[in-house]
Amino acid sequence: MSSSASGAVLKNATSFFSAKTIKTNKNNTLKNKKRMKPSSKAATAVLQTEHKGSLISSTSEWNSLKEHVKDIEKTHLRDLLKDYNRCENLTLEHDGVYVDYARQRVTEETMEKLYALARASGVKEKINAMFSGEAMNSTENRAVLHVATRAPRSKVINVDGSNVVPDVHDVLDKIKDFSDRVRNGEWVGHTGLPLTDVVCVGIGGSFLGPLFVHTALKTNQSHAADAQGRNLRFLANVDPVDVARALNGLNPETTLVVVVSKTFTTAETMLNARTVRQWIIAALGKEAVSKHMVAVSTNLKLVSEFGIDPKNAFAFWDWVGGRYSVCSAVGMLPLALQYGFETCEQFLKGAWSMDEHFATAEFEKNLPVTLGLISTWNVSFLGCDARAILPYCQALAKLAPHIQQVAMESNGKGVTIDGTPVDYPTGEIDFGEPGTNGQHSFYQLIHQGRVIPCDFIGVIKSQQSVYLKGEIVSNHDELMCNFFAQADALAVGKTPVELRAENCPDTLIPHKTFTGNRPSLSIMLPELNAYTTGQLLSLYEHRVAVQGFVWGLNSFDQWGVELGKVLATRVRATMHDKRNEGKMLDSSDGYNHSTERMLNRYLQGKAQLKYDTPSDVFPCDLINSEECRPPSSYA
Ligand SMILES: O=P(O)(O)OC[C@H]1O[C@](O)(CO)[C@@H](O)[C@@H]1O
Secondary structure: OOHHHHHHHHHHHHHHHOHHHHHHHHHHHHHHHHHOOOOHHHHHHHHHHHHHHHOHHHOHHHHHHHHHHHHHHOOOHHHHOOOHHHHHHOEEEEOOEEEEOOOOOOOHHHHHHHHHHHHHOOHHHHHHHHHOOOOOEOOOOEOOOHHHHHOOOOOOOEEOOEEOHHHHHHHHHHHHHHHHHHHOOOOEOOOOOEOOEEEEEOOHHHOHHHHHHHHHHOOOHHHHHHOOOOEEEEEOOOOHHHHHHHHOOOOHHHEEEEEEOOOOOOHHHHHHHHHHHHHHHHHHOHHHHHHHEEEEEOOHHHHHHHOOOHHHEEEOOOOOOHHHOOOOHHHHHHHHHHHOHHHHHHHHHHHHHHHHHHHHOOHHHOHHHHHHHHHHHHHHHOOOOEEEEEEEOHHHOOHHHHHHHHHHHHHOOOEOOOOOEOOOOOOOEEEOOOOOHHHHOOHHHHHHOOOOOEEEEEEEEOOOOOOOOOOOOOHHHHHHHHHHHHHHHHHHOEOHHHHHHOOOOHHHHHHHOEOOOOOEEEEEEEEOOHHHHHHHHHHHHHHHHHHHHHHOOOOOOOHHHHHHHHHHHHHHHHHHHHHHHOOOOOHHHOOOHHHHHHHHHHHHHHHOOOOOOHHHHOOOOOOOOHHHOOOHHHO
């Protein structure tokens, strides 16, 4: 390792482990910020120069990769894929999860350089810090221990000197006990009926992970058998249409509501929780709430103030980030209610298997480390801004939305953990749809437009087996034929020479040419069940962490979501005041002219609406009580 690189390691390790250093750097940043003069661009440049030493981009490892881009630009995947040994070497496997990254624009030399970059950026030290409960989320002074939520009972993981694993298992035991009682009809609703329907109210990390896992499991035949006669729904958006859809057709007498919120202050969740509480009260009376509403939160005080019996609250901890919380009660309670606790245990075991691999395997054999480095290479060196997540498995339909939050909320940052503005792009724009649907939608752009690295995910055994007489392959084979074909179409492409040989008219040759050389990686699972879903989740979570570690970010805070929330609070107050005063906004209200005009248009439009019955407000006539009538000023 070069001296500049080892210097960077030391620097990184220091800024990572020492709160004092972080504070000093922050102070410097603040001082620098005060010095910011005419343009923020110029100020950023000043900051970058002054802090250059702490950016990974100043290391010889980073620069060596930058230089290496020229070598890679001379290659084409069409040729690289002819190299048998390269194809053999660019695969990885752990506990049945098989990854082929031969279709990435890398050579073995690239990989060596990337592993060196990981060492220079202290990835190993950061993994160790994470697993040992260090307060590595320094802007919130919190440990980052979602791995503890799937740790086996015997494991010891200390936070501030005390082992948190027994607490994790106490909550899991409580979930098992409660979900068993609901499922076997021992815990019944207010009128004595079994609670067969569960509505989870929560948003962001308190929604997307559980939805992803539920979607993955519901068509697995064995898990579906365990869920027979039961319904699991989610209510996330504060849009009343989502309330209507989530409650449509449900009977409050047989419905259990799980309010999931880490903070128990999220505006959307709390309004939805109050709305659903009203739905229960209107049908069954106030005293029904204790039987029909439970909560998952770190804030048990607010749970109790909301009116949910703290005995019916399932705790988790501030060292579990919202987007990393699916293995805590956030996901385990709803999933245990739907599928039984054993399914949750399988899921946690799968996640832990990948966790242990991540913590212990050498970099060259480590799936999350390797995939994280490849993504870093694509973003920071090859200039690919986006990534497509393309499961050839309908049950993984909610993987992309979940990973959007995990990856983009984690790594969509403009400064490093010590507050230094980065001089390289971070994060990537994630999107995706299951194949083959995506093929008939946005793949055109991926094949002939922008270069977007793709993750193809397939399974060997489908959850549903259909093999029609007379067909040469099964329905699942047909799906997987596309999984294999698309990756090669992207990598190999089609040349004008090939087109001419097929007698393609000259005028069409430019249109029908596929340049190829478009990177992808393929992940294959033996099947999709609770265990492999856990593995996949952990693989993506740690891959995101590796990228953040290399970029020097704090991947575990999310300050970027705050400003919009604050502004919405102000708009809410304005809306209320103006309606009460019967006035429109003017320049004295302090909004820019564009917002002022739009708000006035909205208020005027609303004022003209006539709500004859509450069902006009709640389209499916779901909520029918005095408390839910629109304010009189609407009419
Ligand atoms: O679980 P809570 O506290 O309601 O927060 C929900 C979500 O809101 C965020 O804080 C911001 O969108 C996410 O990080 C989090 O997952």
